[in-house]
Amino acid sequence: GESVGLHLPTLSVQEGDNSIINCAYSNSASDYFIWYKQESGKGPQFIIDIRSNMDKRQGQRVTVLLNKTVKHLSLQIAATQPGDSAVYFCAETVMSGTYKYIFGTGTRLKVLA
Amino acid sequence: SAVISQKPSRDICQRGTSLTIQCQVDSQVTMMFWYRQQPGQSLTLIATANQGSEATYESGFVIDKFPISRPNLTFSTLTVSNMSPEDSSIYLCSVEKRDRLNYEQYFGPGTRLTVT
Numbered sequence: 001g002e003s004v005g006l007h008l009p010t011l012s013v014q015e016g017d018n019s020i021i022n023c024a025y026s027n028s029a030s031d032y033f034i035w036y037k038q039e040s041g042k043g044p045q046f047i048i049d050i051r052s053n054m055d056k057r058q059g060q061r062v063t064v065l066l067n068k069t070v071k072h073l074s075l076q077i078a079a080t081q082p083g084d085s086a087v088y089f090c091a092e093t094v095m096s097g098t099y100k101y102i103f104g105t106g107t108r109l110k111v112l113a
Numbered sequence: 114s115a116v117i118s119q120k121p122s123r124d125i126c127q128r129g130t131s132l133t134i135q136c137q138v139d140s141q142v143t144m145m146f147w148y149r150q151q152p153g154q155s156l157t158l159i160a161t162a163n164q165g166s167e168a169t170y171e172s173g174f175v176i177d178k179f180p181i182s183r184p185n186l187t188f189s190t191l192t193v194s195n196m197s198p199e200d201s202s203i204y205l206c207s208v209e210k211r212d213r214l215n216y217e218q219y220f221g222p223g224t225r226l227t228v229t
Binding site: 008032034036041042043044045046049089091100101102103104105106 | 117146148153154155156157158161171205207216217218219220221222223
């Protein structure tokens with residue numbers, strides 16, 4: 001069957017190199033942002049989050065950068081591994097009547113051996 | 114964390130029929146969400162389903178087409194009514210879990226629906 005991310009922008013990275021995935025968000029009032037990883041046939045999986053009062057947060061091999069001035073979010077993956085191949089989505093949280101998550105377009109990361 | 118299961122995992126349905134998708138969580142949660150993910154695209158929020166209140170639908174989605182039930186804090190259903198081929202998609206439920214400092218959203222594996 002058709003896999004997730006078939007028509008999404010693709011980033012190809014050599015194994016062992018660093019990956020940078022970018023995301024533009026829409027709402028200047030958003031106060032919380034999350035990166036998700038989605039492998040084929042699975043639901044999105046939480047990777048890392050950041051609040052709007054921060055501009056950088058580090059996890060294990062991943063770093064998220066937030067630039068509120070230009071409403072830009074990035075995910076950096078160090079020493080990219082084959083298991084990192086997936087589709088990556090950013091999401092912003094918005095309070096509009098009810099509290100909800102708005103997902104970005106997504107980027108497919110392909111790790112080359 | 115939260116472990117979420119969905120039934121069915123996939124189905125092929127004829128146009129004009131309806132399908133009810135079940136979402137079961139292994140712990141009690143207040144907020145549950147239903148998303149649609151069309152092939153090669155991102156997730157689009159259909160509605161937010163909080164226990165004890167009517168579901169809140171996003172623009173472009175209506176209750177008659179996507180009725181939702183939320184009978185308790187661990188279970189929800191989404192029905193796709195009077196299906197057409199345009200409803201072919203992956204349907205995902207998710208939950209939000211919060212503690213004092215953090216909140217995370219967990220997703221089910223999705224239900225892949227094909228309408229012929």
